[in-house]
Amino acid sequence: MIETIHVNLNNYSYNIYIGEYIFNNMFISSIFLKNKNNVLITNKKIEKKILKNKNQYFYKILNKIHYFSINDGENYKNLYEVEKIISFLLNNLYGRDLNLIALGGGVIGDITGFVASIFQRGVNFFQIPTTLLSQVDASIGGKAGVNHILGKNMIGSFWQPKGVFIDIKFLSTLPKKELLSGIAEIIKYAIVFDKIFFIWLENNLFKVLNLQKKELLYCIKKCCELKVKIIENDEKEIGNRVFLNLGHSFAHAIETFTGYGKWLHGNAVSVGIIMSSYLSFYLKYLKKSELLNIINIFNNIGLPIIGPSTMLPLDYLKLMMRDKKVINKNLRLVIPVSIGKVKLISSIKENILLDSITACQERRFFS
Amino acid sequence: MIETIHVNLNNYSYNIYIGEYIFNNMFISSIFLKNKNNVLITNKKIEKKILKNKNQYFYKILNKIHYFSINDGENYKNLYEVEKIISFLLNNLYGRDLNLIALGGGVIGDITGFVASIFQRGVNFFQIPTTLLSQVDASIGGKAGVNHILGKNMIGSFWQPKGVFIDIKFLSTLPKKELLSGIAEIIKYAIVFDKIFFIWLENNLFKVLNLQKKELLYCIKKCCELKVKIIENDEKEIGNRVFLNLGHSFAHAIETFTGYGKWLHGNAVSVGIIMSSYLSFYLKYLKKSELLNIINIFNNIGLPIIGPSTMLPLDYLKLMMRDKKVINKNLRLVIPVSIGKVKLISSIKENILLDSITACQERRFFS
Known part of the structure; x- marks a missing residue:
């Protein structure tokens, strides 16, 4: 069918x-x-x-x-x-x-x-x-x-x-690592839009990764439907479409810094979503328990949760200032406020962003 | 004002x-x-x-x-x-x-x-x-x-x-030759849309070229209005906007063949319009008298009426087959059927096109 x-x-x-x-x-x-x-x-x-x-x-x-x-x-x-x-x-x-x-x-x-x-x-x-x-x-x-x-x-x-x-x-x-890279974007949809889908993924992600037909088709269709709904209302990313960029400002910085192709996009997105989630936690939006749920879903399936060791917090900042979401030299970032709900924040203080990236790189979320 | x-x-x-x-x-x-x-x-x-x-x-x-x-x-x-x-x-x-x-x-x-x-x-x-x-x-x-x-x-x-x-x-x-190049596009509008404007140009073109304010402003405004009318109805060139390309298939061939910048665009358009007009005459659409009116208006003001001597009819053909108006490897050309009226023709036989270009290069229109 x-x-x-x-x-x-x-x-x-x-x-x-x-x-x-x-x-x-x-x-x-x-x-x-x-x-x-x-x-x-x-x-x-x-x-x-x-x-x-x-x-x-x-x-x-x-x-x-x-x-x-x-x-x-x-x-x-x-x-x-x-x-x-x-x-x-x-x-x-x-x-x-x-x-x-x-x-x-x-x-x-x-x-x-x-x-x-x-x-x-x-x-x-x-x-x-x-x-x-x-x-x-x-x-x-x-x-x-x-x-x-x-x-x-x-x-x-x-x-x-x-x-x-x-x-x-x-x-x-496809090699396994390419499948894994796709899983990161699937998890993104759940964090942005749909807590029930997130819970479904916690229970079924390995089946998707093992290409079990029923779960795989359900999952692909679900993501397509979520994306289509957004695009129909905001084709040119003037409004809510920006939410689909969760984690991508960090991810693009990693991909640009390390040289295109060195880090698979999904792997960079995995780290990027964790960095935005930690920032949200740091800013007292996201609960610690949900932060850990997010980190664990990536970690359990084998996606990276910290960025390249050679990349300093200032390297992120510098590259992120060229992000397409920057308006009037003001960085805007999508962060999850809870699983299934995100918001766009702006006027983020540099030191907060730097602290937050440092904390992630030191895996302080586990402490 | x-x-x-x-x-x-x-x-x-x-x-x-x-x-x-x-x-x-x-x-x-x-x-x-x-x-x-x-x-x-x-x-x-x-x-x-x-x-x-x-x-x-x-x-x-x-x-x-x-x-x-x-x-x-x-x-x-x-x-x-x-x-x-x-x-x-x-x-x-x-x-x-x-x-x-x-x-x-x-x-x-x-x-x-x-x-x-x-x-x-x-x-x-x-x-x-x-x-x-x-x-x-x-x-x-x-x-x-x-x-x-x-x-x-x-x-x-x-x-x-x-x-x-x-x-x-x-x-x-601007140097005179650049002004002249612009004159070619002005004449184009008249041939495509407006016989009365063509007659006005026959009488006033030297004033435009000498930057006499009243005639210059009238002329610029007229061209803008004619173009805007077309664009409002056909922004993406699915219909009538193609008429604005009168002479441009030949002109682009000349500019590509001689190396971009060697021939000013307007000079190439001048030759291109004469070639399309001659083709129209050859196909028995355009009257000889109107063909001569078209050639004379370009010739009198000092625009070129024949293409580069190094360019053979086959060179035109080859480059014109890459024109954006080609559909299904079928060349489509805009030609004037009278002054103020053009049509889009297709399925043009190669030998007719070659003969027509040869005749132009040999200035046979004057014979």
Whole structure:
């Protein structure tokens, strides 16, 4: 069975299809087979593991599409690769009637969406997310972009896909550490929106990590639904969409500091959420017991709870001042006030932020 | 007196202000003086001639704004300069509350608008066009973008400014050849939309070129009004906006072939319009007498009527197949069917196009 979630954005509405073996469905496979102007963007690793793997059921569909592979990894999510993709498209005389298809994780989805938004001033694109992280988060909502050496996702646009195709069969091609990275974003949704989901995750996270079909599909669908609800009300992140950034100001600082790709995004998000939670506790919003629940859910599944040892509190501060949530040189941060509820705070005193980061790095939350 | 034209695009509406000494107006000058987050983008030539020129009346306003200069010329309208501007903005900790201000001609306007559309997924921007070409055309309508080595304006977006400030005082800083280049786009509007305006131009073009205030302001306002009417109905060029591209498929081929900046845009447009007009005559749409009227208006004012001698008809064809109007590898071209009326044609036979270009290069229209 294929579950369908409709994303209602007026002229830019689309469907998310979720299931197993979804490319066996005639309607879905026809989207990828009927059109001569489809170009699939992927990376060299996925090309080998998925696109050219004759043992995979989707081979017979995906292998028929004209494709272009970029290098694998977050450190290739930059303007240079964007130009390479555009050169490929122009050399092959693709025009405004092109449909780009992103086959891959967050990096491929973000860069393909961005190319779609700027190639000849905008063309259609589809998302086929192949990682848990991109299936629950990155592929939905139209945030597209690339990194700049001075900050993550600093160059980008809002550009909605024409459809998102989530097949859990892809997840069996993933190494455990990539699955874990996706789990961090799943936990984020629960902390931001839904205490009951958080409790469900405390009991079922290992089943999700072991790709047990029922729990996995429930979990992916739940996250998609939560995200869609937010996006329908605030596509351009003027209001509540900012809540989805819980932990991300810290996380982006870690990813930028260590060099893109060194820390998996989900791992950085895990540390980032713990830092925001500790800050909230420090500011007397979050209860100690809930802080510990948050730390434990990440810790128990094997996600990191402290940042890189080489990174000093001042390094965080400096990089976080370039965060997209900074307004008038004033840092704004999302923090959980309880499990299932967050708020946006601003005018945070520097010393409070520094103290709070230091306390986290010294694991003082356990004391 | 300042004339105001309102551009009605719902959430993205804005005003165009046209006049002389418009920065002496309190309301307008306050926009540029009150905001701490303004950054002006310009080029090194304009920096010297306008921004830092104490003899110019606008010095006292524009000189107070934080600015960044790129190199001058169409050959710098590329992703590399885009990245340089973004680095400047990030190094100076500008965030989503930034207002970019384009001070310059089409290149500065296009690149600044494009940076505005992708910096942190989009920030506000204003246009202060300083050339005739950008005052009548490039600064209005939200087409932003940069060139790719394989084609002009192949990378870009639709991103509307928050205001356009047209001051004819800037035009006295321009060399004659730059003014002439702008004249070509003015003639374009007349051929596309308005035979009476065409006749007015036949009689008044030299006054415009000599910057006679009354004729100049009339002409700029007329062009802005014609363009605004089209944009309000078709912002994203799904319908009639394509008519504004009269001559541009040929023109972009010339600019790409000769190397960006070698041929001024307006000069290439002049040749392009003559080539489309000749094609229309060849296809028995346009009358010979009107073809000659079109050629003469360009020729009399001193605009080129034939393309570069080094460029063969096949060179045009090859580059034109990368035009943004190509759909399903089928070239579509705008041609005038009479003065004041154009149509979009497709499925043009290669040999007809080649013959028609050859005839133009051999000036056969005069025979």
